[in-house]
Amino acid sequence: MSGVGIIGWIVIGILAGWVAEKVMKRNHGLLTNLAVGVVGALLGGFVAGLLGISFGGWIGSFVIATLGAIILLFLLGLLKRR
Template sequence: MSLLIWIIVGALAGWIAGLVVSGRGFGLIGDIIVGIVGAIVAGWLFPRLGVSLGAGVISTIFSSAAGAIIVLVVIKLLRRV
């Protein structure tokens, strides 16, 4: 059940990040991957910065989306170089 929740949260977070950064999503698999990577980045970075978006599924989706946005922006910057 936990894996299914990771996939759903990853898909939603990746889709939100895709809309914010590029104006569109990356397809179902791409959104899931971007969202899960974003969740990992947010889970590592936010506690070190003292950022907490609360508890629960909604805050998890938003923090994962924020992490995914960070990942996508870094990728865009690296592609320019």
């Protein structure tokens, strides 16, 4: 999420975590949504980089962060079942 800034990371992280929470039918609090969104953004950015997908700006960062957060919640759900 280059060029977004720390406030942008926080806003995008909260929104991405919230959207991922709704998609995965989970119920977390604001801080958990932030953590899931920011870690999801890192995960999504890593996966997008491996696939050669480039993104930019708020919308691209939000989409990648949300997809990463969904992947993160999915993986955590798999670990939780074991």
